[in-house]
Amino acid sequence: MTSIEKSTFDFLKTLKNNNNREWFTENKPQFQIEQLKVKKFYNALMERLKLHDTIDRFKFFRIYRDVRFSKDKTPYKTHFSGSFSRATKRLRGGYYLEINPEESFLAGGFWDPNKEDLFRIRKEFEMDTTEIRAIINSENFIKYFGKLEGTALKTAPRGFDKEHLDIDLIRMKQFIVIRKFTTKEVLASNFLDEVDASFKAMRPYFDYMSEILTTDLNGESIID
Secondary structure (H helix, E strand, O other), X not given: OOOOOHHHHHHHHXXXXXXXXXXXXHOHHHXXXXXXXXXXXXXXXHHHHOOOOOEEEEEEOOOEXXXXXXXXXXXXXXXXEEEEEEOOOOOOOEEEEEEOXXXXXXXEEEOOOOHHHHHXXXXXXXXXXXXXXXXXXXXXXXXXXXXXXXXXXXXXOOOOOOOOOOHHHHOEOOEEEEEEEOHHHHHOOOHHHHHHHHHHHOHHHHHHHHHHHOEOOXXXXXXX
16 A cells, blocks of 8 residues: 555544544444555555664554543544654654644654753754754755744743854754645655655754764763
């Protein structure tokens, strides 16, 4: 299965309009058919990824929502999604793909870095942003992702100069790359190629961040 079928979007749209346990139970056989087709697509994508990266594991997310702490009590997600983890402590970052009738997208990077990683990234940016700016301003990065995204502080983090020339990067709390797709693009025969090409375009960014997060400020490895 190397493409996403229209029937998958049709099912997810109908699920959104009937997001209750009774309807889902009645239509579970169709859900299982669509889920299997999408899983096959993700497995094909993983085989592509393995040709240019070292993938540790693939996680396909369950359709069931955790509603314990949410105001939205609808029991089911109205999308399919999965993630791919890079192998070993030296390879940082991860890949994500969501198939959604309203807005499908892929993403990669660092959603919620721990305080040690966040501090290390900021200290690197404080010293020198030549390499990261070359990456995010490159023609290929802009073609696929537009810009580096993520939430940021309104002012400088504690201990950093708010007048620093690179304060725009230092203020960031997340470091994410995103590419959105229209329904037409997702249903096109070359969608697998486009997703794979996008993930491949993340590599310079991942390689740079991996080097930062596995070394100290002197460039010495901190990995045993």
